[in-house]
Amino acid sequence: MRPCPPDERDLPRVLQPVIVGADFCGYAYIRCFHEAYGVRPLMIGSADIKSVARSRFVDYRVVEHFDTEDVFLRTLAEVGDSIIAAGKVPFLVGCGDHYARIISRNKAELEERFYVPYIDFDLLDRITQKENFYKICDEIGIPYPATVFLDCADTAAEVDDGGFAYPLIAKPSNSAAYHYAKIPNKKKVFLIRDRAELAEVYQNLQASSYDRSLIVQEYVPGDDTQIRILSAYTDSHSNPVFMVGGRVILEDHAPGAIGNPAIIIPERNQRVLDDALKFMQHVGYTGMANFDVKFDERDGSYRFFEINTRPGRSSFFVWQAGINFAKVQVDDVLLGKQMELLPATKPFVYTTVPPYVVKKTVSDPALRDDVLAAFKDGRAQFPLFWKEEGLEQKFWAAVNYYHQISKFQKYVWGDSAKNYA
Numbered sequence: 360m361r362p363c364p365p366d367e368r369d370l371p372r373v374l375q376p377v378i379v380g381a382d383f384c385g386y387a388y389i390r391c392f393h394e395a396y397g398v399r400p401l402m403i404g405s406a407d408i409k410s411v412a413r414s415r416f417v418d419y420r421v422v423e424h425f426d427t428e429d430v431f432l433r434t435l436a437e438v439g440d441s442i443i444a445a446g447k448v449p450f451l452v453g454c455g456d457h458y459a460r461i462i463s464r465n466k467a468e469l470e471e472r473f474y475v476p477y478i479d480f481d482l483l484d485r486i487t488q489k490e491n492f493y494k495i496c497d498e499i500g501i502p503y504p505a506t507v508f509l510d511c512a513d514t515a516a517e518v519d520d521g522g523f524a525y526p527l528i529a530k531p532s533n534s535a536a537y538h539y540a541k542i543p544n545k546k547k548v549f550l551i552r553d554r555a556e557l558a559e560v561y562q563n564l565q566a567s568s569y570d571r572s573l574i575v576q577e578y579v580p581g582d583d584t585q586i587r588i589l590s591a592y593t594d595s596h597s598n599p600v601f602m603v604g605g606r607v608i609l610e611d612h613a614p615g616a617i618g619n620p621a622i623i624i625p626e627r628n629q630r631v632l633d634d635a636l637k638f639m640q641h642v643g644y645t646g647m648a649n650f651d652v653k654f655d656e657r658d659g660s661y662r663f664f665e666i667n668t669r670p671g672r673s674s675f676f677v678w679q680a681g682i683n684f685a686k687v688q689v690d691d692v693l694l695g696k697q698m699e700l701l702p703a704t705k706p707f708v709y710t711t712v713p714p715y716v717v718k719k720t721v722s723d724p725a726l727r728d729d730v731l732a733a734f735k736d737g738r739a740q741f742p743l744f745w746k747e748e749g750l751e752q753k754f755w756a757a758v759n760y761y762h763q764i765s766k767f768q769k770y771v772w773g774d775s776a777k778n779y780a
Contacts, residue, residue, distance in 0.1 A: 380454030391685035439472030679707035
């Protein structure tokens with residue numbers, strides 16, 4: 360039986376966060392919980408991610424096949440019972456779409472033991488299906504790229520490029536279902552250069568386990584610097600608690616990570632904030648969400664790509680801006696506090712790459728110089744670097760950090776660059 364909400368003053372003694380998944384967001388959660396309450400979270404993953412697992416501020420547990428639903432639920436039932444038996448209060452958070460869907464789909468069962476800051480599955484499933492997301496955008500007047508959907512479950516269907524000019528974008532509409540699909544040259548997002556390439560990607564998906572839609576979308580012109588990102592939290596009345604916006608200066612271009620921000624600087628774009636809040640209030644959204652947007656220089660619009668119904672991988676930038684997003688969730692879901700809109704005014708540069716990558720890759724001189732200056736004045740921070748850490752974690756964090764140079768050499772500057780330009 361889930362414990363009753365404790366007195367706020369007792370949280371450092373009784374709160375037991377459980378984090379599922381071990382990416383940059385998971386490590387940001389570790390820092391947020393430590394900063395707010397001085398507690399040591401339990402983190403569970405299906406693999407030993409050394410740059411996170413070696414942290415001295417977390418108890419890390421590897422569970423084989425943890426990303427499968429039955430193992431996930433069985434493990435968390437055992438963990439929750441153990442935490443409650445120890446007189447503590449379990450609080451469950453996760454990283455990534457896959458875990459968000461499992462948690463949301465089984466929210467009622469998980470809430471028998473845990474406090475769970477996730478929306479109900481009916482809403483999550485509706486708005487994360489990109490067909491539905493774009494229909495809602497149509498209803499309330501939010502711009503998005505021209506799009507057609509190809510049914511991957513129909514093995515007899517022919518490819519349709521929507522009449523869009525090449526290059527165009529192709530990506531699965533359901534990232535959780537795509538997680539299990541096995542196809543040649545699997546990528547998070549495909550930049551398609553001709554009809555034959557689109558047909559090949561579609562046919563590979565039709566022959567795989569993936570049975571949802573393939574999104575075929577016009578390419579909105581502009582480089583990485585035209586991408587905008589927004590992380591937001593709305594309370595039980597869908598009122599905003601924080602809205603932290605950023606401008607992406609550089610993205611990751613490795614096949615499995617395309618679209619992950621590598622550098623973010625602050626940008627409070629009121630049009631983007633207003634449209635995101637309009638969407639969340641229209642559907643009755645509560646909790647943490649992340650939006651991907653791109654500025655369209657053709658008409659001056661900001662075109663929305665998707666909503667992620669969980670903290671983004673790059674949510675460390677929210678902490679950098681002055682918002683402890685773990686504390687916000689505890690205050691709302693566990694303590695039931697009424698919260699005002701929190702300021703997010705601290706200057707920051709979020710970076711997953713060293714200065715060398717910036718010098719070699721960012722072409723805009725003003726943006727490049729500002730980011731490079733941030734490495735010198737302390738605004739630029741890598742999510743895995745924390746001076747309070749022990750030597751082993753610092754070593755593996757540095758391995759991760761400097762490995763980015765070889766990734767950019769392979770996928771941006773080298774022979775493979777043509778595939779990701």
